Amino acid sequence: MPGLFSSNYIFRCKAISLIFVILLAASAHAQNAKSEKKGAKPVSLPKYHSLALSFTSWQETLKLTEGTVTADAPVNIFGNAISYSYQNFFSPRHGSILELGFFSGTANQGGIQTDVTYSLASVNCTAVLFSYRYAYRVSKAAIVSMGLLGVSRQLKWPPDTVSGATGISGSNSNYGPLVELKMRMSEAWSLEQKLGLLTRNAGAFWSLGIGYTF
């Protein structure tokens, strides 16, 4: 169990705090919303590269085995991800987004099961996140994109020291659909919310982040 000042907890708190501080600091560069007239076509993005810091989480299913007895338990994985994305708009409204990210966080499982005793809760997890999405620019302030998410992650559940039970969760390579709403608070800063679904012994994926376009 991580303590109050464990590096993981502090890193997570710092990232969440950074997101909210940037939310307010970014307002100085905000666009003039009044200048967006009805029916006006949005202008092309002058910049196409962006970096983002996000709080990310997804769920997996842990398959536990103790002798001949098996059981399933939910696993929550959460932590921070830093990602780079390249936006390529081939028309004022339509384009694509290619995104590559690195995730570091913690996996926690559902505690002691009724059929299989497995008491380990927290395990470190790292992952590479990949996404390619079709993007539609709703307005100059918002981009909705949808496509495929790929996750390649490192996560090993050690055997329970008392019962000897072992566990395997999700899949080292996973994929599924992903939707993102990117809201541009200014020319450079944006709020990014993602919602997806991982298909191989896993569940919902989401992230909340701040992006910087350059």
Added chain:
Amino acid sequence: MQNDLGLTILPDEDGKYLATITWGNMLLPADMGKSNIYRFLAREYYLRFELAPTWWLYAGLMEKAFGIRNIDHTSYQRASQGFGIYNNSANGINNSQGLILSKIEDKWEAAFNYFTGNPYDTVEYKQSGVSATTEFEVGQQKRLGLSAMSAKSMALKKNMAAMHYRQALSKGSSLLFEYGLIQDQAPDANAKTGNYNLVEGMVALGRGYNLKALAERYVQESKADSPEYWKWGVGLLAFPAPRFEFRVDLVQKRTLSNQGANNDAWSLQQQLHISL
């Protein structure tokens, strides 16, 4: 399930005076289909006076002044703060009898609220106190606000403070943000201080149709081993016809904790508003 029926009267053309009343009932999901349907009550009623230019006084049973007013009463930005819709809750209920003095200028506004409790709460849960909220323009289409509240009932003593921010991104598109602290102290118990936040983005897809994305988080006590309750949602806010407002949200709940994990909970929430 919540059902409301409201009536508002503006006796003068200038709008210096206003009287409004809303009847409603709140049916707990567990009670649906049973015969003990809660009766309709006058859940909100107040008079509004314009005391002087930019000065307003409200008197009656009304929503307490604090933070961003979120129509979703199940939100982590409302429920634990004492803005729920059910009576006899230790956290409190959104509507309370009292007075609100409000000052509204072009660039800023402020409100002070003195409240004495909800008339349908039993004595143990009747919550009285004071609150204040202010919001000021920090840029074009951007407003930053601060709120504070101190409330007390026989069941719980509650102090809260929050910072909130609203930004209009373009026509029909907006961003809401709120971060707050909640300190609860039950009788004969130590005070617990937790925190919460709300991020909500809304994008106009077309005339009368908006896409909504939501992220909420609540921690009852700010400690490393306290579970974090998260809500994640996408929804649609639509005005398909004049006087009709329709909301639908797909919401996922996840509890992040180093003590263990539970399966995600999903819910589909809907609201229909009809103005006559």
